[in-house]
Amino acid sequence: MTQQTHVALADTPLTIAGRDFQSRLLVGTGKYKDFTETGAAIAQSGAEIVTFAVRRTNLGQDADAPNLLDAISPDRYTLLPNTAGCYTAKDAVRTCRLARELLDGHNLVKLEVLGDDHTLYPNVVETLKAAETLLADGFDVMVYTSDDPIVARELEAMGCCAIMPLGSLIGSGHGIQNPHNVRLIVEQSKVPVLVDAGIGTASDAAMAMELGCDGVLLNTAIAHAREPLRMANAMKLAVEAGRDAFLAGRMPRRQSAAPSSPFAGRING
């Protein structure tokens, strides 16, 4: 008998708005110590899609100060501008249009419209309004939303290219609080579903993938780990492990034990 060797197992790419990606981990660029750490952690994560925020320039600052887009080059990554900090559809739409100008016409955006600054919970009424305007204006909209399957269905029907329910509150690290809802959204959706927000550690990311999500978007879990680079690596492996576990199909749960070694032939038989 020949010795078996490790084989590479096939998977389909993650396809978002007609573009294929090998990595199913998407990362943010906030809360890092500096741009060097940002760039290193993101490289370590293997992410191909990287989200960033749009803000007023600091007037009077040194014009030669380093720029985020020097660390996260648009040539290397698919940049995903987000509307973090927007509380109305109008502000979110303005922000997306500014981002499109900033990135020379790039039209993939992460829409998030928040309800209040205590929970940062999505305001779905404003989110739906903003999505409608952005889609009519030619944007590809990945949308941050609640874990409500009916809202998710509505956003998909409007034409959003990815549905991104929260696992738990942004920056909370509380993991996936309602896995049953996430699974309902996964089961009904034809566009990719990504858990966005709430991931605290590697097992949370693996859980999202085991639920059948197409990807995970996270930021703080890496940026605020004691060692961001190591956590970036952990998240990469967790997303891959969770994805493989989902594709493999888990064993059925049983109420009682079932021995892995055969009963027959025991020396005490």
Place this chain on the structure above:
Amino acid sequence: MSIQIRLNGEPHTLSTGLTAADLVEQLGLSGRRIAVEINEEIVPRSQHADTRLVDGDHVEVVHAIGGG
């Protein structure tokens, strides 16, 4: 002669007759990856040199920063 505009939410005084491109240059941001909006309308980079600022304009100059 000068005009008063609001620049990134703050009052800002400019010489009359300047364009968006002149403003961007005065701010030391020429060639940087920024986007300009005047009175809530995007001004594409290709039109900065042709867009004259007038008294009372609300101008936003934005860039990319870290965020999740």
